[in-house]
Amino acid sequence: MQARGLVQTFTTGRGKNKREVRAVDGVDLDIHEGEVVGFLGPNGAGKTTTLRMLTTLLRPTAGTATVNGYDVVRESVMVRRSIGYVSQAGGTFSQARAGDEVVDHGMLYGLSHADATRRGHELFSRLQLDGLWERQPKNMSGGQKRRLDIAMGLIHDPSLVFLDEPTTGLDPQARANLWDHISRLRSERGATVFLTTHYLDEADELSDRILIIDNGKIVAADTAQNLKDQVSGDLVDLEVHMAAEVDIAADRLRRIANSVETDGRHVRGRVRHAGREIPGLLRELDASGIALDSIEVLRPTLDDVFLTMTGRSLRDAQSGTENAALEELDNEGAIR
Numbered sequence: 001m002q003a004r005g006l007v008q009t010f011t012t013g014r015g016k017n018k019r020e021v022r023a024v025d026g027v028d029l030d031i032h033e034g035e036v037v038g039f040l041g042p043n044g045a046g047k048t049t050t051l052r053m054l055t056t057l058l059r060p061t062a063g064t065a066t067v068n069g070y071d072v073v074r075e076s077v078m079v080r081r082s083i084g085y086v087s088q089a090g091g092t093f094s095q096a097r098a099g100d101e102v103v104d105h106g107m108l109y110g111l112s113h114a115d116a117t118r119r120g121h122e123l124f125s126r127l128q129l130d131g132l133w134e135r136q137p138k139n140m141s142g143g144q145k146r147r148l149d150i151a152m153g154l155i156h157d158p159s160l161v162f163l164d165e166p167t168t169g170l171d172p173q174a175r176a177n178l179w180d181h182i183s184r185l186r187s188e189r190g191a192t193v194f195l196t197t198h199y200l201d202e203a204d205e206l207s208d209r210i211l212i213i214d215n216g217k218i219v220a221a222d223t224a225q226n227l228k229d230q231v232s233g234d235l236v237d238l239e240v241h242m243a244a245e246v247d248i249a250a251d252r253l254r255r256i257a258n259s260v261e262t263d264g265r266h267v268r269g270r271v272r273h274a275g276r277e278i279p280g281l282l283r284e285l286d287a288s289g290i291a292l293d294s295i296e297v298l299r300p301t302l303d304d305v306f307l308t309m310t311g312r313s314l315r316d317a318q319s320g321t322e323n324a325a326l327e328e329l330d331n332e333g334a335i336r
């Protein structure tokens with residue numbers, strides 16, 4: 001999958017209040033076959049809008065994208081046939097039984113009734129929905145419904161699957177369970193997975209590569225480990241036994257660390273590859289006769305990465321912009 005200069009603008013409000021929102025502002029993407037890519041960003045960053053352009057639900061204002069080799073505008077039908085899309089809201093289910101919903105969905109993609117039924121049963125078993133074929137979705141738990149959404153998205157065996165916040169609203173056990181299913185999509189079926197999420201631990205655990213979008217622009221694209229290595233380094237916190245020796249300890253730490261600061265008897269700094277550097281530091285402190293009460297090494301998190309890239313914490317940024325869904329829709333532009 002590839003995108004070049006993808007842009008989406010929306011017009012919101014009327015009259016004097018009319019303004020243009022550049023929801024996606026020149027996004028380039030290169031996603032390789034069999035990759036699991038985590039697409040991260042705060043509320044309103046442009047994740048869903050990007051996904052909707054890639055899945056042909058929204059015509060790009062500018063730029064191009066090919067998905068499974070098909071152009072999202074000129075060959076939208078082929079794109080839709082070749083992908084699975086599990087949207088944020090999940091499916092809107094009728095009164096039908098879960099199994100029938102899945103079979104109907106498969107037939108929409110051109111499977112025969114027999115093939116859709118066989119594949120549906122296989123997915124129910126794989127997604128731990130055994131025994132729920134006859135159940136109406138409205139009588140399922142949140143986790144079961146979400147897994148049913150995923151069964152619908154996978155019924156036609158797509159090689160590329162888009163998952164928009166697959167685990168939002170699920171309890172920790174249901175999330176862990178779904179993570180396992182998502183990992184197996186790749187390991188067992190070789191599927192490419194493009195996943196948006198608010199959860200840093202989810203992106204970290206599942207993704208081969210992380211893309212961070214902020215204000216409609218990609219601000220980082222790399223493996224979680226490389227991103228963490230590039231921008232932060234491990235946080236090393238030394239607790240010095242004697243307050244009078246804090247300055248000397250800070251001086252020693254400064255030789256291997258960035259932005260060293262002191263706080264009472266604590267000396268902290270960011271050290272690239274702390275595991276390699278710490279033994280030498282401890283030897284030096286020992287040689288200088290400086291005793292420590294404790295030493296703590298914190299690995300950088302994706303939130304540290306986000307903070308360095310955007311100047312904001314992803315956790316803080318999330319609470320700010322809940323207005324997205326409330327904005328007036330003036331420019332839907334779906335491709336028909």
Ligand SMILES: Nc1ncnc2c1ncn2[C@@H]1O[C@H](COP(=O)(O)OP(=O)(O)OP(=O)(O)O)[C@@H](O)[C@H]1O
Binds near residue numbers: 021041324330
């Ligand atoms: N149909 C629309 N009309 C007007 N503005 C829109 C529309 N859809 C999205 N926006 C705006 O575009 C920006 C990007 O929204 P988008 O839903 O893509 O963000 P997101 O990263 O998916 O956020 P979330 O995490 O909340 O789902 C936001 O400022 C949002 O308000």
